[in-house]
Amino acid sequence: MSPAEELRARYVDDLRRDGLLGEDLVRAFATVPREEFLATGFDGGGGRWVGPADPDFLPLVYRNHPLVTKVVDGVPVSSSSQPSLMAAMIESLELRPGSRVLEIGAGTGYNAALMAVLGARVTSIDIAPDVVERAAAALRRVGLAHAVEVRSGDGYLGGAALAPYDRVVVTVGVTGVSPRWLDQLAPGGHLLAPVEHAGNHPVLRIRPGGPGMGEARGALRAGFMSAAGPLAARYPGLHPAPRRTDTLPPPTVRHPPLWHPPLDVFRYHDLWFAVGAWDRRATFSPGPAGGWGGPGGCLLLDEAHGGGAGLLADGSVRASGPSAARYAAEALALRDRWVARGQPQISDWSARLVPAGDPDQPILVPTAWVQH
Template sequence: MEDARRHYLDQIRRDGVTLTPALAAAFAAVPREVFVPDGFHRGDGRRVLPADPEFLPTVYSNDVLVTKLNEGRPCSSSSQPSLMAIMLDALDVRPGARVLEIGAGTGYNAALLATLGATVTTVDVQADVADRARSALARAGIDGVRVSTADGYTTGSDDRYDRIIVTVGVAGVSPHWLDRLEPDGLIVAPVEHAGTHPVLAVRTGADGPAAAVVCPAGFMSAAGPLTARHRGSHPPPATLGDMTETAPARWDPALDALAYRDLWFAAGAWHRRVTHAAVPSRDQSYLALLDDSGSAGAAMLPDGSVLSSGPDAERYTAVAVALAGRWWSLGRPPMRAWRAVMTLDGDPAAPIWVPRAWHLTRRP
């Protein structure tokens, strides 16, 4: 087990994450296997049970562990540890901090927060998920965590917090979170942008909340007003039909995964038809611009080539090429260089704060 946990920390660091001593100690101390007592589903859909030889090696890998499916689709999980580490580092948790977590999941993230010295309230709208998290925390001997079944939009509590962390994809920030946040507090949340959920750090200010990008991410989406469509919404992800190459490759070698995400974010900041789409005969989704039908448009691959379809293929190809050229001419700005003001939008009966007017800063 000691070897497994040491290997675990190495895998988290291998993804480019710098673990602080406190974070490394927390990941080493909290037994992740206790939080998946009934096993989990791997990315390929296979179920792994505690008696299986691959159980512990997978638990102590840098993988998402899906713990609940709804009609075959994941609806609860233990997130990728390297992403958890980045978000916890951005949250800047200090001993004694009061933390609200939206999305209890397995309870593992709350256990890490408690091990860092926080007093944690974690909420989940799914009663069975909250019950299992509560039981796992008890089995692990973790104190200082309260688990509640509540709607994430309202939080079900009037308590105040120094930090709020959201572990489910949302379209914006609930006003109820800001109402419960101390004046110098911080929210770390994955907020929808161009079909993905980059993690944002949100702080209040004189002109309202403002957001800065922490890292790229993809999360399961929340339900209800937290995922309401708004005036700045991008199209939902799509599957495109037969496509033709309409612009040649422009980068050799192709962009690596992080640079491609940087381009993707910039394209989404500049154009509201950007999302991601599955492309025929390709095994992953790509940055795409969809036409008004939502079933055609253009997709840009990491080498800069463009595939397109539909009656406006030529126009969307030109837009994709122009967006890539703009990003390149600005020096390939990283995702973390973007900032945004936020405005109230979404469902008028249950509004959310959403990013508006993304702008680049000089800060990397």
């Protein structure tokens, strides 16, 4: 067994422990060489670009981590997603041999390759020609070009030429869903898309809901790079953009933890989703800063006056600004409401999707969320 094969075997074992269940999907991860899709390297952190010649290339490739593969002006714009998230999304697609899949966002081509090994016929669309070229080359190297067609194009438009599709999967964070994707679904099909909510991009399972409408159900906790163009349109009622705590006044109000130990990352995101479902001020506050605690998290942002209230994974609250006491009380009330409602998960929520954004290029966005 080669070093790459040994590392891949350990990697698959790690994914099994993280919930990789279906034997066909296990086989796909064990079969497809991820390193072939990272041949041009990736960001290793600290300003270092890691390539195949580096001794730690393969050990870094075979970890359950996302890897940034393209940076423009210091901003990551393309990546190989976290493998456990890929696995969860592919499982949620419920693919069968012969399933026709439209993928929005080609990335490295690795995700499409995994779906192809499961027997899917994949059309992958990406707006960046260099990303398309690299993904197509990797698919040729691993012998899967016959099952995946990678095309340059505007993801908003989908892939009408090869429609209909049994599934659509979106691998970039969007503020809303293109109605073209729903139009291109075959009867009984559904799409998965990471739709912005409270500063995150949880994955929603979406089906057509009548002319120009959709029906969404929460599916997976996730975070993605954001799209550009109409798929990133801001609209009235959208949660505020993420705000770093170091741009806010120092907290002046503190309430102690509720949970010992804190909620794990999955349950915390369930709480966070509920807060966002109930309160449009909720967003993401990245990065620790003086007095706020934690590595960042859920924030009720006071856009009018500055400050707001942070709700941490242990249930504690920090608040700042001229309305700190009121914001802290409201954050506590939302936390306690989640507890009283039985601590619902992301999958316990649904919403109708209605048009918003540019009338000439509308996106479908969630309205009021309903807990089931």
